[in-house]
Amino acid sequence: MISLLVLIASMCSFAAVAGEFEQVSEKLLPHTAVSMFQVVDINSDNRNDLVYLDVNGELWVNYADNDAVATLDNLAGSSWRMEYNDNNQTVKFVDFYNGSGAIKEEAGRMFSINSITQTENNKLMFCTSTTSGLNKTSCNWKYEVTTVEPNIMKGTDLRTGVTWVAYKLVK
Known part of the structure; x- marks a missing residue:
């Protein structure tokens, strides 16, 4: 009798939990007939991707959101250590805020x-004054972002023509 009560109670709690999952669930691969799948980090970006085989025998991958394309939205709140690729090995630290940074x-x-913009070609650019001070508003020193990976950003200092690599800092 006790085991029957435990079974009924567990079925009720499972139904409640299943109901919670149904409320937040969404169709991951709509209109896809999947025969097998595996969750694995296929591109070494430290994020699990969905790799699946469809019923026709074709292998597919659905990459996790890896910030591969820079946007103004996903830079806010991030900090970077920028290293220039020249003989002087210039190092700068960059902090992005909502629409600005330092x-x-x-x-x-x-x-x-003073300005963070995204061009029509989805190139991200930001600029500073050539003189130090947080109250300067001119836009003379321009930086173009050419590549954004999960924790690495690459670009060109348009004032000097020197390329740079920036590594995301963990706060």
Whole structure:
């Protein structure tokens, strides 16, 4: 009798939990007949991707959202260590906020990021004044982002023509 009560109670709790999942569930691969699948990090970005075989024998991958394309929205709140690819190995620290940011050089000078824009070709650009100070509003020193990976950003300093690599900092 006790085991029957436990069974009924567990079925009721399972139904309640299943109801909760149904409320937030969504169709992951609509109009797809999947015969087998596996969740694995296929592109080494430290995020699990969905790899599946359809009923026709074709192998597919559905990559996790990996921020491969930079947008103004996914840079806000992030910090980066920027290293120039020249003989001087210039290092700068970049913080992005909502629509603005700041760059700090190793020597301690601070520059306000006065503009963050995305071009029609989905190229991300940001700029600072050429003189230090967080109250400067000119846009003379321009940075173009050419590649964004989950934790690495690459680009070109358009003022000097030198390329740079920035590594995302964990806060």
